[in-house]
Amino acid sequence: MALHLGDYRISLDSRESEANVNFVSHAHSDHTGGVSKSKKLIASDATRDLIEARYGVRAELSSLPDGVKLLNAGHVLGSKQLYADDSAHGYSLLYSGDYQMVESAAAERIELKQADVLILDSTYPYPWLHFGDREETVRAVQRYAAAKMEKGHVIFGAYAVGKSQEIISILNDAGIVPAVDARVAGVNDVYGRHGVHLEYSSIGSPEKEPVLVVESSKLGEFRSAVASRSGKRVFTAVASGWAKMFRFNTDVQFPLSDHADFQQALAYINACDPEVVLTCGGSARLFARNLRTLGYDARPIERLSRFSQSDLLVCSLTNR
Ligand SMILES: [Zn+2]
Known part of the structure; x- marks a missing residue:
């Protein structure tokens, strides 16, 4: 999927032919598909440096499009969420990437922001799983x-x-x-x-x-x-x-995780207060189903690249 924002087409942790800039939320290999020598990245300085240290690619960073902000995700050093205020279509969107709500000894604490549409990582979709104290x-x-x-x-x-x-x-x-x-x-x-x-x-x-x-x-x-x-x-x-x-x-x-467990995910969703939650990743369906049983409007996106901008608009507008 590529988010359309003015002249920008922004891929989310993936490589999309239609994108002219790639967002890389953090430097773990399952999120660096958009790393390219030929295309600029939206990423933190720390993520750019970690990518260079791990994969030997010195990527060029893009300036942020109007309406886009990067927010700390709390996952690893430099990990970011992408917030986009799409004034042309009248809704805001937050893409979580990998995140956690508790403070890690070696990552910036998560920043929270309200958004109309939340695209949510589904690494741990199980209500019974708690990481504990x-x-x-x-x-x-x-x-x-x-x-x-x-x-x-x-x-x-x-x-x-x-x-x-x-x-x-x-x-x-x-x-x-x-x-x-x-x-x-x-x-x-x-x-x-x-x-x-x-x-x-x-x-x-x-x-x-x-x-x-x-x-x-x-x-x-x-x-x-x-x-x-x-x-x-x-x-x-x-x-x-x-x-x-x-x-x-x-x-x-x-059991030391740098992801959110289910209770953390609920706290995150409640803080973001979205109208719709779009779950992504390998457990997207299960996570959406478990969220729906609790009354959330949650829908799975099993592969971000199979998800279109119009779906976002439908999700956003039908819930108003
Ligand atoms: Zn990660």
Whole structure:
């Protein structure tokens, strides 16, 4: 889908041939389809820098069209929602991207704004799923690392962008300075340039490091390397919202998410007070159905690119 605003055609976290500028809400790979050397991006400076660090593409940023604002999404460093006041058609729109309502140790706090149409991420559509008290989870991470580093090595596996920095920050608050792999270090450098200071070292000999934070895909590799070279026990951990739903192949898992759970989503919708909610992503249908049972006018968009501007107008105008 491309939003039509004056002379602008803005794609939303996707690559659309009709768009002349692409909005990239944040630097996770499932949202960077619009990254291109030939097309300007609407994104934060931090997202542009994280994209360069992760994917080696230095994108050019566009100025914001009239009526468009970027609002913090609270998800990872630089993550933004896109707000558009479409004065030509008489409605306002907010596209959430990935977001969360609670404050993360390594992301800007979410900003809220009323909009007539809300396009909402549906990562966690389940009313029964609660991430619980974040402070308790943070303390559990700190206690686990402190206890196990006395007995051997602790290796956290996490997304290189966002979750790794949050774990490092949590460990730092407990006086622990972890060693990190090269990809995480490259992202940390961007976080540092944007005001998020983290204490860490780069991994030299992993068997000499009591606490490591590595990209999830490298966890098994580091576990094997440390186990084969060190006589001590190796403890592995992940921190993810999916820990509430799945069992990971690690010694421990912490339900630390950078997404909204269902209760957070309701708080977000209520704060935005839209006339219609359009759910997007893989669980769009289920999320819309669960919202409708609570009285919200919610409709799924399973793929943003299959959604047209006229649908927006219909959704918006039929609800007035
Ligand atoms: Zn994300």
